[in-house]
Amino acid sequence: MRNLETSTEKAPKPKKEKEPVVEWLLAAGHRACSGCGEALGAKLVMDAAGPNTYVATATGCLEVFSTPYPESAWRMPWIHSLFENSAAVASGIEASLIAQGRDKDVNIIAQGGDGGTADIGIGCLSGMLERGHNILYVCYDNEAYMNTGVQRSGLTPFDARTSTSPSGKLSWGNKTNKKDLPAIAAAHHIPYVATATVGYPNDLMAKVKKALSIRGPKYIQVHVPCPLGWIHPSDMTIEVAKLAVLTGLIPIYEMENGVVTKVRKIGKNRRPAEEYLKVQGRFRHLFAKGADAEEELEKIRQIAEANIKRFGLV
């Protein structure tokens, strides 16, 4: 991996046991594609949460690749709900544990992909946040429905090409920008909202730990590249994730009680938006020969600029 910045962040420390393969709570040997950002993200989240955690997972890649019959990669109580309702199932788990007096020292995590969270699952998510359950919701945002073959979702970025937002003579790809889901979550007056990325694993794990130390509903949105859907080499996952942050397109921040309390500054490491776009096939049409995409590129630069201004990233 190229050195992208002067950050002092280090990779998670290797642990001391003899068999490092089985020490992760999301065990190795599952069927994710090579370079899968979501698999890495889930592994880090689970490791940060620890073994005393109940997990409800919505339908999606994560559920499919982690549980091919008769195996399961989950070394903790885990349930696959439906597509739209992991937050509601987790609400039931939490209420039940409280009723039984078994809610001490356990974490409850509900999770799903961007489609299962921002589109079909937003109703159940909103209900969970509003009712004040002591649950951490983690959204793994790979910016499209990857499990069904890369269709756009509410979190697909502007101008990205997917199979239901194709680029061509009549279209530059996805016509809308990402839904601001962290802001929607924060609007429920919940104590903790954060964005994170697999590009910065320590930051992600610290945020999960912090979230779990707070009582009440919490929301973390993790940006996870998908080599298959974004069309980039699978050894570039971390680099692409970092570029998303360094271009200002994916701001990394924390909100406590509705107020932004911490942002990851990009400062002088800031990169032009094109650098992030060019490495991904889903934006290739913007750089194709003869494509007059300057106007579109400018719009994307404006999105980055707006993020930088809003969160004071520079």
Added chain:
Amino acid sequence: MSKNNIRLMQGNEACASGALAAGVSFFGGYPITPSTEIAELLARELPKNGGHFIQMEDEIASIAAVIGASVAGAKSMTATSGPGFSLMQENLGYAYMTEVPCVVVNVQRGGPSTGLPTKVSQSDTMQAKWGTHGDYFPIVLSASSVQECFDMSVRAFNLSEKYHSPVILLLDEVLGHMREKIRIPEKDEVQLIERCKPTVPPEWFQPFELTPTHISPMAGYGNGYRFHYTGLTHDPFGFPTGKPSEIREKLDKLMLKITQNVDDICTHKEEFLEDSHIVVIAYGITARVAQQAVRIARHRRFKVGLFQPETIWPFPEKALKRALEHADLAIVAELNQGQLIHEVSRIARSKVKVQGVFRYDGEIMTPTEIVNKIREAN
């Protein structure tokens, strides 16, 4: 297009092409295996034809948008599979009640619940009939070949426009993804039916007028006609009613517009029925398997024929009664634990023995399974 309009395509592609030929101009949908190709193809093709594709946030929104688009005047459709079809049920009931034409394609996969997303099944046969609550009479078509995916897609639009009712087209995972040779008809070969529109002046208009055909002209938004739509049981003006006589009239209207026209709605195919003692009844992809099985059995001198309902709801009852006239045994083959067999048993009464060949392990039936049943019976 190639010579003679012959193409090699998937069932899902053929279904989308048929919809385009029928003049679909709105698709609201949500990705779900194994139906997604229909959405993907229409996402690409609809804008080119002046139509509109919207990927909705879930299946509830998809069918709701389809209803809205249809009331606004567009031929509208959606495509889904089991879990999505379940989510659509409440809205489908609304469409039956408000008599809104639309087409819902269900590319079936195994269930219940998430079930078998990539495996074949015919287990939504009964859900297509009884999925939403209340009394209603759905039109459900079942395609068995890629050519039929195209043709029935056109027919589904025609029936929905004619009877002002949702029409459900059942495909399945194998058919949706199977590639076959099909012939795309020329534009002038495709006969299209458009919904009937009011001819009376706006002040005389009743959106659910009681007519001899039980089909009321549909004004659509923005045409100068005032109308009221509601999912509540309503009178001919569309306003909620609690009057027993009007409630009865409305429910009779929903029933009679279908039951009085079964001869027009119901179609079926048959093979070797003239001298058959055994009738194999199969629909959808299983009809193809059954066809092969029947041919093998006939080669071995079994007197066996095939009856394939193309419209499964309403069921072609008269035709089946005719087919069973000289038969001693009906064998129903389907990819579920036995759904349409109940309808066949009802029609056969006690005159003909009815037996089933069911497969529900996610795999397609083989002709041998049906042939073995025929041999057993003899």
